[in-house]
Amino acid sequence: MEAKLKELQQKLEKQCQINQELQNENRTLEKRLKEKEKLLEDLQSHLEEADRLSQRSSSDGLEVRQSRAAVMAPEPIPEDMDISSTRVKKTTSERAQIMKAMQKNDFLIRLDEEQISMMVELLSSLDRCPGDNIITEGTEGDSLYIVAAGELRVTQAGRTLRTLTSGDVFGELAILYNCKRTASVKAVTAVKLWCIERQIYRSIMAIKSKKKREQLMGFLKTAHTFKSLSDEQLSSIIDSMEEVKFQENEVIVREGAEGNTFYIILQGEVQVTKKVNGQQKVIRKMGQGDYFGELALIREILRTATCTALVPVTCFAIDKEAFEETIPIEILELHDDPDLLENTQTSKKESSVSSLQLKDLVPVLYQEGRYQGNPITLGLGGFGRVELVTTLHHGKYFALKRISKKLIVQKRQEEHVLFEKKLLMDIECDFIVKLYATFKDSRYIYMAMDFCSGGEIWTKLKEAKRFEENITVFVAACVVEAYAYLHKKDIMYRDLKPENLMLDSRGYVKLVDFGFAKKLQRGQKTYSFCGTPEYMAPEIIQNQGHDFAADFWSLGILIYELLAGSPPFSSSEPQNIYARILDGVMKFPPHMGEAARSLISKLCRPRPGQRLGSTKNGMRDVRTHRWFNNMNWHKLRMKQIDAPTLKLIRKGPCYINFDRFPFDKIQDEEEFSGWDRDF
Structure with a gap:
């Protein structure tokens, strides 16, 4: 019995020893696990710090654009959208929470008070349970969210990025355009969200801008000085006006001071006083729609009265200098003189290709390299590709643009594609690519x-890396000629960037890709959100309505990018690009000359009506800027200048100056809606 007890005791002691060893191993494993968790936290912290540093450095200096720019296709705003149904009553504390969240967001903080107020009113409420997916990575987004209560987790490719709690904003890019979500957001606890859909946001912004414009137009029409001006001229004045605010009891204009600004009161009350026998006598009070200072725009005068804000006042104002740039003494000149426009000797489309058929076009193949024997692709776009083809009959090369009909319908671009075809068929300009013929089949439309x-x-x-100044001057001058031709025909281009400029065999530049072009009557505005983020004018980002002035903004950005190697407002995150554009702080590299800085600054003025090209002399002001001093515009139009760009062109096979792309054998789905019957 004692032997058995001793044996059991030994076994028990051995088991205790094993248990102790296991506990020690567990403690060791727990310690290692904690060390690894701390290491992961440190790595995450370093990554976030690096991201912050990179964002800080990119705001201090230039961030080189290494990849082709993303493109935002125009998305129509529904004409009959009922936005009243989304109104949700909110308590004072809820409104305060929403306002605080918007003020912390880089993009939303740049909206004006009225836009923010309308957004707060139209945000709808959304409740979600733990585990619910709010946003799924890779899907297309259409809503912005503000966290009212609860906790959510943000992940990307399965890795946790951060936690969202009350007051955080996410998904804001989706209210600007149709973009794919770059991360997933899932509810950790029960959550309450405020949200707004893109179409509702865009509708209220467009409605607000249109109403404000109509209101200002009505006010201007009552001003005696402006009675002889047309709607188009009044519209130009509005484009040059800026919103200014005054605090209670602040003097807006003082009697006896030199006058050079005209004001329209948008909000608040202004008291007008005049000194009589040494005492200030109240003459009258003015409110919304009233204006003062109009005579200061047309002659040198001293103020005859003092105007003081009785409460906080918002005015729209224009100063004498901006007014003189906008409205000439005589009739406003909308276009250049005929002799300053494009060369009218442009050759007509060659009759030898007028009867071109799709079956006549033969793909040109790579003669060497990894893609030897494959058809040559000249470029890829959001809707298809451009291929190099030739004909058996007359041996001429064509760039054949092939676009997926299914994708066009999905993205609601039918109208834009049909307009592009009609526009290019009518164009005869040496600085714009020629369209010879169009075709279609069940899957694609084609443009030769x-x-x-x-x-x-x-x-x-x-x-x-960056161009010499003489090359940039030449490229920009070719664009100016293309713009002059298009604007004379009341056509906006809206997608200027280096990717859309091609060199012909002589080094002359041609504008290509007219998918975003639009015909617009002078004095009107359009409200599409479209273009390339780095090149978008502020008024497009803010949904204020835009016109031909947006093209001049993008010309300034192009000149900057060609001289610096990167656009002035760039970032890997589109919302950062938009924020920087709206901030409007443009930093020039030391090597950029003073004349170039002057031209870029004048083309990229925040107010569209004040931009060079949009003022009273139109395109003439751009052409006569000192940066173009050595440009002979007549010789350029006659193509009598030796293009400095010629040295950029490599010699070799016909495709040597293009990037190489693999051949895509996958065919798009068929599409039979019939929208392309005129192709």
Whole structure:
């Protein structure tokens, strides 16, 4: 019995020893696990710090754009959208929470008070349970969210990025345009969200801008000085006016001071006083729609009375200098003189290709390299690709643009594609790519266009890092000629960037890709959100309505990018780009000359009506700027200048100046809605 007890005791002691060893191992494993968790936290912290530093450095200096720019296709605003149904009553504390959240967001803080107020009113409420997916990575987004209560987790490719709690904003890019979500957001606890859909947001912004414009137009029409001006001229004045605010009891204009500004009261009350026998006598009080200072715009005068804000006042104002740039003494000149426009000797489309058929076009193949024997792709776009083809009959090269009909319908771009075809068929300009013929089948529409053998300006810029000034002047001058032709025909281009500029065999630049072009009557505005983020004018981002002035803004951005190698407002995150554009702080590299800085600054003025090209002399002001002093515009139109860009063009096979792309054998789905019957 004692032997058995001793044996059991030994076994028990051995088991206790094993248990002790296991506990020690567990403690060791727990310690290692904690060390690894701390290491992960440190790595995450370093990553976030690096991201913050990179964002800080990108705001201090230039961030080089290495990839082709993303493109935002125009999305129509529904004409009959009922936004009243989304109104949700909110308590004072809820409104305060929403306002505080918006003020912390880089993009939303740049909206004006009225826009913020309308958004707060139209945000709808959304309740979600733990585990519910709010946003799924890779899907297309259409809503912005503000967290009212609860906790959510943000993940990307399965990795946790951060936690969202009360007052946080997410998904804001989706209210600007149709974009894919870059991360997933899931409810950790029960959550309450405020949200607004893109179409509702865009509708209220467009409605607000249109109403304000109509209101200002009505006010201006009552001003005696402006009675002889047309709606188009009044619209130009509105484009040059700026919103200014005054605090209670602040003097807006003082009697006896030199006058140079005209004001329209949008909100608040202004008291007018005049000194009589040494005492200030109240003459009258003015409110919304009243105006003062109009005579200061047309002659040198001293103020005859003092105007003081009785309460906080908001005015729209224009000063004498901006007014003189906008409205001439005689009739406003909308276009350049005929002799300053494009060369009217442009050759007509060659009759030898007027009867071109799709079956006549034969793909040109790569002669060497990894893609040898494959059809040559000249470029890829959001809706299809451009291929190099030739004909058996007359051996001419064409760039054949092939676009998916299914994708066009999905993205609601039918109207834009049909307009692009009609526009290009009518164009005869040496600085714009020619369209020779269009075709269609069950899957694609095709456009046979000029083959510009010199390649894209984008590719050349990446090779050169940045262009010499004489090359940039030449490229910009070609764009000015293309703009002059289009604007004379009341056509906005809206997608200027190096990717859309091609070099012909002589080094002359041609504008390509008219998918975003739009015909617009002078004095009118359009409210589409479209273009390339780095090149978008502030009024497009803010949904204030835009016109031809947006093209001049993008010309300034193009000149900057060609000279610096990167656009002035750039970031890997689109919302950062938009925030920087709205901030309007443009930093020039030391090597950029004073004349170039002057031209860019004048083209990129925040107020569209004050931009060079949009003022009373139109395109003439751009052409006569000192940066173009050495440009002979007549010789340029006659193509009698030796293009400095010629040295950028490599010699070799016809495709040597283009990036190489693999052949795509996958065919798009068929589409039979019939929208392309006129193709």
